[in-house]
Amino acid sequence: MTTRVLISFFCDDRPGVIEQLSALINQHGGNWLDSQLSRLGGRFAGVLQAQLPEDQQEALGDALSRLEADGIICSLTDAGAAPQESLATQRLTLLGPDRPGIVRELTRALRMAGFNIRSMETSVETAPMSGEPLFRAEACIELHSDSRLDELEWQLDAMADSMTLEIDLIPD
The missing domain is CATH 3.30.70.260 (ACT domain)
Structure with a gap:
């Protein structure tokens, strides 16, 4: 069974941040779906949606928290139910x-x-x-x-x- 999660992050703007995040998602059997990423001031921030096996959600969360040592502050949460369609x-x-x-x-x-x-x-x-x-x-x-x-x-x-x-x- 798979689940969808939201990952938000911010860090100093530098090359390789997205590669680090995408590698962790991939290592946990996940797939990067949607994202919005932007440099604001001298920082880089984003939110992304990924799909991964349910049994990997906690492990991915732990791996993301270890990125703080590299200056990348991450948060992982369940993506929740799909929104109702608008008119x-x-x-x-x-x-x-x-x-x-x-x-x-x-x-x-x-x-x-x-x-x-x-x-x-x-x-x-x-x-x-x-x-x-x-x-x-x-x-x-x-x-x-x-x-x-x-x-x-x-x-x-x-x-x-x-x-x-x-x-x-x-x-x-």
Whole structure:
């Protein structure tokens, strides 16, 4: 019998980290499935899903914890049940002057309208002409039977006006 696990990690950014992790998964009869990996600041972080024999989960967890001696901090957890299918998705893009609270306001609007974030990437960039910091976000959001698109559009319009942001919703 096999199981799916999630492995999260972070460490100093250096060559060979993914090779170490994939070798351990392979040594325990596992298969690397999905992953999201990124350098943030001077650190490298990621989360991945792997499938492996159930009787290897504890041994893999022990092996991952020994990577701390190499500066790789890992956590292993059961992947849980597959999520229920959403009715549809929308792509949300946001761009505007960087300031504290943008992510908090955005996620509050999504929650209040009954939406779930499937994925989100954010960055702060330098504006080409002014050199001012610009906040950029891209998210894939899930619409469910109880989601209220009109409520979300109203919330996002109010947020865009008050924070001088450009926010677009595009059906996937």
